[in-house]
Each structure stands twice: as C-alpha cells, then as structure tokens.
Amino acid sequence: MSRANQNNEDDSNEPVTLLRTPISLDYDFSAGRSASRFLRAIAEGRLLGQRCPVDGKVYFPSRGACPQHGVTFGPEVVELPDTGTVVTFSIVRVPAESIPLELPYITVNILIDGADTILMHVLDAKLEEVHMGMRVKAVWKPKDEWSTSTGNIIYFQPLDEPDADYDSYKEHI
Numbered sequence: 227m228s229r230a231n232q233n234n235e236d237d238s239n240e241p242v243t244l245l246r247t248p249i250s251l252d253y254d255f256s257a258g259r260s261a262s263r264f265l266r267a268i269a270e271g272r273l274l275g276q277r278c279p280v281d282g283k284v285y286f287p288s289r290g291a292c293p294q295h296g297v298t299f300g301p302e303v304v305e306l307p308d309t310g311t312v313v314t315f316s317i318v319r320v321p322a323e324s325i326p327l328e329l330p331y332i333t334v335n336i337l338i339d340g341a342d343t344i345l346m347h348v349l350d351a352k353l354e355e356v357h358m359g360m361r362v363k364a365v366w367k368p369k370d371e372w373s374t375s376t377g378n379i380i381y382f383q384p385l386d387e388p389d390a391d392y393d394s395y396k397e398h399i
C-alpha cells in the first residue's frame with residue numbers, strides 16, 4: 227500500500243494497490259438424495275460409497291451418478307472402512323481456519339479401502355514420515371459431536387502396517 231493510500235489522500239495519481247472488501251454470504255442448499263444418504267450415514271460414523279452399474283467402480287463420496295458413464299447409481303450402497311492408502315500428498319505452509327493442525331501440515335489424497343475414487347483430507351504425521359503407499363486410518367471427533375458433516379473425521383493418522391503395493395493405487399496418481 228502506498229503512503230498516499232495509508233493517509234487516505236485522494237489527490238494522488240498513484241494506483242490503488244490494495245483494496246479490502248470484507249464479504250460474507252450465507253446460503254442454504256438441498257443436498258439431494260445421494261448426498262443426504264451419505265451425510266446421514268456419516269452422522270452415524272459410517273462411510274457409504276456407491277457402485278457404478280457399468281464398470282462396478284465404487285465412488286466415494288458419491289454424487290449419485292457416474293461422471294464417466296453418465297448413469298444414475300442404483301439404491302445399492304457400499305459400506306466402506308475408515309482406512310486407506312496415501313496416493314499423493316502435499317506439505318501446506320498457508321493457514322486455513324478449517325484445518326485444526328499446526329503449520330506446516332500435510333494434505334493427502336487417500337484411496338479408501340474398497341473405493342475407486344480419491345478422498346482429499348489431512349494427515350496428522352511428521353513431515354518426513356508421509357509417503358505414497360502409507361496406510362492410514364481416520365480419527366473421528368467424539369461421538370457426541372457427530373453431525374451430518376464430513377468434519378466428523380478430524381484427520382487421518384498413520385497405521386502401523388506395511389505400505390500398500392504400488393500396483394494397488396498407481397491408477398489414482
């Protein structure tokens with residue numbers, strides 16, 4: 227910001243370099259049938275996926291239709307565990323209000339066991355510890371705080387297990 231701007235003088239020809247405009251927007255939206263089912267399940271600590279009737283791939287979270295084949299999923303749901311494999315990861319050094327971890331923290335793309343799509347989440351682990359193929363498990367909020375929100379899972383933590391075989395997740399990198 228220039229000194230002219232700081233002094234609130236408007237007789238300067240210098241361009242405005244910073245404009246602060248606080249904006250907020252509250253809105254309600256209907257989650258729809260598929261997302262509602264997913265959110266009601268997660269309020270009970272269950273993870274639900276849905277299977278594509280064309281190729282059998284399990285989508286998690288599901289949007290109710292297959293983005294690849296354009297078909298609606300049937301009523302069948304696939305119950306998934308809260309464990310998975312780190313496919314890719316990033317080290318984040320920029321704070322975010324919704325992330326309850328100290329900087330720097332780790333974001334991960336996780337292949338939940340039994341799913342064929344990636345879940346993005348955060349990992350509570352040492353930076354030098356995270357790697358592709360690492361086995362992880364969800365850490366949930368206390369049960370009495372569960373709601374219809376993916377925020378019921380606070381983060382994932384490493385599992386004391388051997389790494390997943392590269393072939394089991396290479397399609398998702």
Ligand SMILES: [Zn+2]
Binds near residue numbers: 278280293296
């Ligand atoms: Zn499909």
